[in-house]
Amino acid sequence: MTKPSRSAPRAVSGTKPAKAKPLALGDLTQLLGYSIRRAQLWIFKEFSRQLAAFEISPAQFSVLCVIDANPGVNQLAVAQLLSIERAGLGRLVDHLESRGLVRRTASAVNRRYYVLYLTEAGIALLARLRPAAAESDKALAAKIGPRAYKELRQALSIFVEDA
Amino acid sequence: MTKPSRSAPRAVSGTKPAKAKPLALGDLTQLLGYSIRRAQLWIFKEFSRQLAAFEISPAQFSVLCVIDANPGVNQLAVAQLLSIERAGLGRLVDHLESRGLVRRTASAVNRRYYVLYLTEAGIALLARLRPAAAESDKALAAKIGPRAYKELRQALSIFVEDA
DNA sequence: TATTGTTATACTCTATAACTATA
């Protein structure tokens, strides 16, 4: 596809966007799924802004949290808990290990297992990430209002509990 | 990184996952942002399941909806309305055009503009997509309950209105 | 000089299958 050609036929619209022609989202406004999608994009942007200095993605943060809450957990369990493919999680842990945040140890009991711990550096970093993550969630609460925040927390908890 | 080696030192855990050691998400359960992320993943999966027969992604569906609601809209306006990069939207429209769902016409007024319309096939397909999309949103309503559904619709509408 | 759209590139995610080593 190249640029619009001179042989343009009977097209009428596309004139001045400055005019009073507000665009409509159509059926999308009726779908909660679309609102949640847009909310999620906003949240990731806000999260990344808050944690930009640490170079930690939302997914990396979630893995650090789970290892912190379950010292000695194995990779597959983390992947299932977070609904991440185990192959993808392996690479994610690779990266965290190369940054010295996570320690991978072979299980003494079952040698198919890796056993994951946070390093001292990982624990220290997570201590700094936590308030930043809480800040980004506060920004979300400010955006939607405290009552809606509480309602949503309760309504959407089922998506993380049946993991 | 290879497999755990024989020289595994003093690792203790990672034994029998069948035992009663429920994994914890840690701080993640406190973050609404994480719940919304998980909810959004669930929704995309459900949407893809409902619309599998049509081979239409959520993003493609959203573009069809916007063109339908705004015949003669130009690409940049669609991109801004949906918060998609214009380069990415160009490829997306390429695909819809190659499937005969969207017609690209050069604007007679401003030749920098493309002017987008649904073709007859596009209109016909969208008529079949709409109930399927509504179905997937109903599945979401069933999952979280009708009251929460209404509350969320209102609380999250701000993310689509200030587009 | 600014704007619409395209192209190219790169990077991240995701999904899948095949492979190993262990059980």
Added chain:
DNA sequence: TATAGTTATAGAGTATAACAATA
């Protein structure tokens, strides 16, 4: 035979910059 982890691969989405055509 099944499981934990890795590797390789391909596809989608995203972000960026550079470019042509037009205003």
